[in-house]
Amino acid sequence: MSTATRPAEVAADDPDEPPARRGRWRPGFLLGAVVVLVAAVAGTAVTFATGGHADRSTSTDRRPPSTATVTRQTLVDRETKNGELGYGTPRARDSRLSGTVTWLASGGATVKRGRTLYRIDNDPVVLLYGGLPAYRVLRVDVSGTDVKQFEQNLAALGHTGFTVDEDFTSATADAVRDWQEDLGLPETGQVEPSRIVYAPGEVRVESHGVEVGDTVGAGKVVLSTTGTARLVTCTLDVEDQRLARKGAEVTITLPDGTRSTGKVGTVETVVQTSAAASGQDAQTETKIEVTVTGDDPKVLAGYDKAAVDVGFVASERADVLTVPVAALLTLAEGGYGLQVVEETGTRIVVVRTGLFAAGRVEVSGEGVTEGLTVGMPGD
Structure with missing residues (x-):
């Protein structure tokens, strides 16, 4: 000046x-x-x-x-933060069964509703859609939102003869037997929680925690999954939380300089734990984890994983x-x-x-x- x-x-x-x-x-x-x-x-x-x-x-x-x-x-003032282009934060899938791993969905594979994620003792563990984890055996005379969630999946897979509601009836049990027959499971008419993995939608196999032939017990990570949509993930300090407004528009700059736009999807508070040094306790730190969905998926399709710059709106x-x-x-x-x-x-x-x-x-x-x-x- x-x-x-x-x-x-x-x-x-x-x-x-x-x-x-x-x-x-x-x-x-x-x-x-x-x-x-x-x-x-x-x-x-x-x-x-x-x-x-x-x-x-x-x-x-x-x-x-x-x-x-x-x-x-x-006039828009943006603050640029580091982000990672990928498929979002992986989710570990623990086995709830004990036995030998006889099959695994391959890395990078997309698994849809009703398909098998892995097999223990050659019996399948299948993917269904929903936000409520399977936590109890479903059988006749059991009622609740978990029953309705399972019945919605059963109907989506083509099984009929029952009413989709919160009541597990004898008609539901008959449909479950048909489902179990298709999977090659014993036809008990009851749904074991260890045979189901719930996710919001189809998943992508990110990595394996075991190999075929390994013996696993309850709580062992068998594999990790992500969603199938390409996302940008940013980890912000707590003082930058004001930038992370759900639905807010952002810019995305790829490694080759290509610029695109997107919107803030999920905003979650996470606690990160760092490895403990010799003689010291592990350190924890609160962070804000933000996912960004690109407006044009084709622009992001050229990279499997990449470091990108994300421009958040600080003032306007x-x-x-x-x-x-x-x-x-x-x-x-x-x-x-x-x-x-x-x-x-x-x-x-x-x-x-x-x-x-x-x-x-x-x-x-x-x-x-x-x-x-x-x-x-x-x-």
């Missing part, structure tokens, strides 16, 4: 000064001094704020090397007047001004500044209007 300064003031003669010290002014010399002073003032293309108003002096011989235009727009000002930050002049009296460029010359107007973002600044003040041409100082 350029600095505007006042021309030096000329002190008046002191009437109390002795004549010997003041000396004599010759008329020719006096005229020359006045001409020099006028020329100096006329050559100064800067005006200053006095009493809150801009002195509108003009000059036609001190134009700026370039100009810019006052623009009306929405709609329908404001803005200029390039470099157009601001720092006034000697304090504050900022703009050099307005007109056909007859230039003048300085005082402005108030607001939000600074993306190389521009919000400005307002008397005489500041959209389309106004302002000077841009040289290097």
